[in-house]
Amino acid sequence: MVQPVTTDVGRVGSPVYGDAVRGDRVWIDVAVAVLAAVVGAGLALDRTAVWAPGDAVVVTLVLLAALLAIVPAALQAVTSVRGRRVDATRELYDDLLSGALWAVVDATGTDPRDLALAGYRLERPWWGPARLARVHRVRARRRPVASGVRWAPGKGVVGECVATGAVVARDVTALDAAGERQGLSPEEFRLVRGKYAVVVAVPLVDDTGQTSAVTGCLALDGPAGSLERLTTPEVLGVLEATARALRRLTGGAPATVSLAVPAGADRLRTALERQASPAERVAAVEQAR
Known part of the structure; x- marks a missing residue:
């Protein structure tokens, strides 16, 4: 396909x-x-x-x-050498996020043209405040292009997710209509108003140290009216399994304690197998716990 x-x-x-x-x-x-x-x-x-x-x-x-x-x-x-590493990392993100998007399609029956999935990494530059850098995004051609807003903790759905360390799901059409800026400046709000509908963000957590730390998030955006079907245990499980696999495949150590397999891990693994992903990426879904 x-x-x-x-x-x-x-x-x-x-x-x-x-x-x-x-x-x-x-x-x-x-x-x-x-x-x-x-x-x-x-x-x-x-x-x-x-x-x-x-x-x-x-x-x-x-x-x-x-x-x-x-x-x-x-x-x-x-x-x-750096170029080869960049290409390899881009391919990894593209493969895993594409598989996750198709796993969400399998779990919900949503038209893939109505979905997009993006990964963000939390950065703390010495010269300024913390910010979120988008590392990769997969989307249908008809989905909105990047807004141009520099996301940060506390700004928008992805910023709230990183700031709280919790799953955040919003139908932002109602917030837009009410003029709620969600931490955005007036100009940033103008750029994103009406651009997105449903956004579900799951934190990326590094739990290998003495205390857990949020290192970024995965954000799924979908069409208006899809909030309920994009927040099922299966879909949230797909996002969590994707986050764990990314951590393992990008050099992160396994968690210090054994974690339960997310509800959507089987769907993610099946989607990766169907798109002929490399064996190590399929295996990482099982190993990243």
Whole structure:
């Protein structure tokens, strides 16, 4: 079956955002070019006797010139490795979230063109407040594109989910009609008003330490009137099983205590098998507990 979904990669700072890799490389290339120009100018001035630096300075310039000669090759190698990792992580997210979306379709009978599923990671940059970076999204082509809002704890349904560490499900059409901004600024509210209907967010929890910590969330959005069927134990179980599998497949350690298998784990595993997902991803649904 051809899956009628398309994918969106995350924003800057997410592990699957290829443009971040390319952006870093551009700035490094510019810095290397500027430094090379300075070193070349210094050596040229020394040769023409316009400038008479000390021996230590000349030696430093020569060493820098030699180093800069190998930097482009080294950068290319590093960029290639990072690019492969980005592609592999993007594929992992795409495969698992696509399987989860189809598992929700199997559990509810909802038209897949009416659904979208996105993963968000909580980031705490040193230069500003905590924020949520979207790492991946699968959606039908007719679903709304990204709103452009920079989500954060306490902002919108996904922000409330991360701030409280609890499952949050809302039919936001009523909230929009009432003018409830849900922590959004007036401009942000204008961007999202009428864009979404039902949103169900499940927290991603790291429970490997002494205390549990919310690290992000999975957000499922669907059509108006679907709140009841998108909050059944089976659907919530699919989202929870997906969250655990993501944690395990992206390097997270198993939980410190044995957890019950989510009600939707079987549906997720079946959906992954039907779309021919790699065996390790299917196995992760059973192992991520």
